[in-house]
Amino acid sequence: MLDEQFYMVAKTFQGLEEVLAQEIRGLGVQDIEILNRAVRFKGDLKILYSANYRLRTALKVLVEVESFPAKNDIELYQGIQKIDWVRFLEHSMSLAVECVLFSDHFSHSQFIAQRTKDAVVDQFRDRTGKRPSVDRENPDLLISIHIQDTKVNVLLDSSGTSLHKRGYRSQLHLAPVNEVLAAGLLLLAGWNGKGNLFDPMCGSGTFLIEGAMIAMNIPPGTFRPNFGFEKWKNFNPDLFTEVADQVEQNANFKYKIVGSDKSSKSLQLARESIHRSFLDKKIELVHESIEDFIPPAGGGIMITNPPYDERIKVENILGLYRLIGDRMKHFYKGYQAWIFSGNPEAMKSIGLHPSKKIPMLNGPIECSFRRYDIYEGSKKAKYQKPQSR
Numbered sequence: 001m002l003d004e005q006f007y008m009v010a011k012t013f014q015g016l017e018e019v020l021a022q023e024i025r026g027l028g029v030q031d032i033e034i035l036n037r038a039v040r041f042k043g044d045l046k047i048l049y050s051a052n053y054r055l056r057t058a059l060k061v062l063v064e065v066e067s068f069p070a071k072n073d074i075e076l077y078q079g080i081q082k083i084d085w086v087r088f089l090e091h092s093m094s095l096a097v098e099c100v101l102f103s104d105h106f107s108h109s110q111f112i113a114q115r116t117k118d119a120v121v122d123q124f125r126d127r128t129g130k131r132p133s134v135d136r137e138n139p140d141l142l143i144s145i146h147i148q149d150t151k152v153n154v155l156l157d158s159s160g161t162s163l164h165k166r167g168y169r170s171q172l173h174l175a176p177v178n179e180v181l182a183a184g185l186l187l188l189a190g191w192n193g194k195g196n197l198f199d200p201m202c203g204s205g206t207f208l209i210e211g212a213m214i215a216m217n218i219p220p221g222t223f224r225p226n227f228g229f230e231k232w233k234n235f236n237p238d239l240f241t242e243v244a245d246q247v248e249q250n251a252n253f254k255y256k257i258v259g260s261d262k263s264s265k266s267l268q269l270a271r272e273s274i275h276r277s278f279l280d281k282k283i284e285l286v287h288e289s290i291e292d293f294i295p296p297a298g299g300g301i302m303i304t305n306p307p308y309d310e311r312i313k314v315e316n317i318l319g320l321y322r323l324i325g326d327r328m329k330h331f332y333k334g335y336q337a338w339i340f341s342g343n344p345e346a347m348k349s350i351g352l353h354p355s356k357k358i359p360m361l362n363g364p365i366e367c368s369f370r371r372y373d374i375y376e377g378s379k380k381a382k383y384q385k386p387q388s389r
């Protein structure tokens with residue numbers, strides 16, 4: 001179905017492309033090209049399975065099938081019909097098509113998806129007398145069409161549901177950080193399990209769980225019920241088992257991972273997800289407000305995303321960020337503190353000078369990921385007068 005070596009595209013969040021490329025290098029891949037919100041790379045079926053199972057910062061892994069020029073839906077239809085779809089499909093399988101459009105030559109992505117589906121189904125019927133069915137919710141083969149100007153790229157989605165769906169969440173928090181984004185922020189922060197980790201506003205515990213999985217080398221795909229490629233014609237279960245068995249987990253993680261939140265409801269969600277990921281013994285939860293929480297001694301990394309006053313409304317948002325800054329200055333010595341927020345105004349109220357500022361996007365919200373070094377002993381954290389309201 002696929003040649004020995006083929007090109008794949010892993011999609012990610014804006015700002016995480018370098019981190020993703022680094023992860024892909026870690027799979028042993030050399031042929032890598034960084035794109036906008038994506039990384040393109042070459043590999044074989046084993047790399048495809050590994051990419052889905054092991055990449056913490058990939059949202060999807062797509063396989064390139066063909067590309068051709070087209071200026072209208074007739075040329076699109078003809079281009080799709082030239083592909084040998086019997087290589088990828090059987091009449092008993094279902095398909096769906098999604099389309100991403102950056103072109104003035106085509107106006108409706110839904111129409112393009114429809115024409116692509118027609119071209120595949122017509123070819124099948126003409127050649128075999130039978131046709132595959134369409135299942136938009138849970139297809140056996142998801143075809144992804146990307147059109148940039150007049151260039152049509154035809155790809156197959158090997159992941160199925162987005163890879164941020166790790167399989168450890170039962171219910172959603174009101175404002176959870178996406179699992180892929182959380183893992184990417186932890187890797188950007190240099191988290192490698194050599195020290196303590198805490199989140200004083202942990203919500204449903206995403207940073208804690210992703211942090212523990214990184215520290216213990218637990219692959220992000222461990223708890224996922226399935227991947228798209230498992231329904232493909234060429235699925236090789238032995239190879240997939242080999243990929244999963246190849247990972248050596250690190251059970252010797254000796255530091256502390258602690259989360260706290262003022263909301264008992266949030267902590268309940270965190271507890272459930274921690275339990276579902278078998279990390280109950282590795283992560284400690286405390287029901288405390290940031291006003292009272294004291295981190296474990298010994299230093300390490302603090303990472304948190306406080307409310308932005310968007311989805312979670314806060315009465316005095318500047319006062320809350322000022323309080324975070326005060327707690328950091330007085331109680332987080334020896335820690336490198338990282339704050340991810342979509343409220344730059346409020347971030348100024350932290351009143352400490354960030355040693356690093358990384359612009360990021362969280363969905364449509366422009367965010368900033370900032371590092372504050374809180375030194376032990378004589379070297380004090382650089383202090384800025386907080387802005388008053």
Ligand SMILES: C[S@@+](CC[C@H](N)C(=O)[O-])C[C@H]1O[C@@H](n2cnc3c(N)ncnc32)[C@H](O)[C@@H]1O
Nearest residue numbers: 176177201202203204206261262263289290307
């Ligand atoms: C944006 S959410 C964090 C979401 C979390 N990263 C997750 O993935 O689920 C912010 C959290 O801050 C908590 N919070 C707000 N004010 C707090 C305070 N003063 N002390 C501790 N937690 C607080 C809220 O209960 C909420 O769970």
